[in-house]
Structure formats: C-alpha cells, structure tokens
Amino acid sequence: MTIRVYLAGPFTAVAASASGIIDVHSPWRHVLEDTERALVDRGWQVFLPHRDVSDWGLREAPPEQIATECLEAVLRSDCVVAVLGESFGTHVEVGTAIGRNIPIIVIDATEEASSFFGKAVTASRLVTAIRLDNLCELPAAVASERFDQAVHRAGVLPRRSSGSLRGRPAAGGDMAPSLTSS
Secondary structure (H helix, E strand, O other): OOOEEEEEOOOOOOOEOOOOEOOOOOHHHHHHHHHHHHHHHOOOEEEOHHHHOOHHHOOOOOHHHHHHHHHHHHHHOOEEEEOOOOOHHHHHHHHHHHHOOOOEEEEEEOOOOOOHHHHHHHHOOOOEEEEEOOHHHHHHHHOOHHHHHHHHHHOOOOOOOOOOOOOOEOOOOOEOOOOOOO
C-alpha cells in the first residue's frame, strides 16, 4: 500500500502579504514542490494543502471550508510531515494528528522562527523531529537515510481511515466533534 502523507507548513506568513498568494517565484513554494517530488519518488502519495486546497492562494472559499478540507485530509493521512514555525494552521493540523495517533515528522529548521508550543511539541515524544539548518535542505533531507530513520522511529505505516471529521473515534475512543454542520 502507498503511504499517504500530509505536507504541512506555513501559508499566510509566506504568502505575499497584499495578495495572499504564494507565487511561482516564491522560494517556499519551490521547497514545497521539491519536497513533494522527493516524497513521490519514495512512492508516497502527497497531499499539499497549499496547492490541493488553497491553489496557492488563488482559490476563494470561506475559512471554515478550507479548514475542514485540510483537517479531513490530515485524517486520511498515514503520516504528517510538518514545518511548524509560527503557523497557527500547521499547529492545528499537527494537534489533530496527535489526537488521532497519526505519526508526525516535524521539520525543525534553526533559521526559522518557532512558537513556544512548537518548540515544546518538537522536543516531546509525541513527534519525531528532524533538525535542519534551513528549509532549503528539506527536499534533500526527505530523500535521505536520515528521513528513512525518522519514518521508522515515527512508526509510519499505511492504514485505513475514513478521513471524515464527522463521527470518527478520537484517540481515547470518544466520538470527536464534527466541524461540519449537520
């Protein structure tokens, strides 16, 4: 079976502030696309919300629709690879994965700002962390033996999931609240 990975990272902070778009010349967009290629070369199926939900900022949709689509994609994933930084959305995606026992590999780039919570989660046993000097190293890191070791430590395996926020059991067995209205 193919590993389904959710590739999470900042959006708003890296989008052109006036337009809210991550354009084709953005270094961050190139890192994400190159990282996706490296994961696809491993035989993994990649969900990149920047592209697959937001169309790099070109899609107009209500925030609740974007958030629901992103979180449902996290729930369908076998693994989350995340650059936390100070991104609120990425923090929520990682928190959702933690709550559902979905393995998480956090990319900790020393040149990037990090939130207090992000530093705590990265240092915890809840995630597997890979430390890089800068994010430009991410595509090569994903193609490396170091990443293979992180995948093994994180316990990444293909799994079956419904991918729905409605009525899925939470980690403790309780029913999770729905983000979509009935």
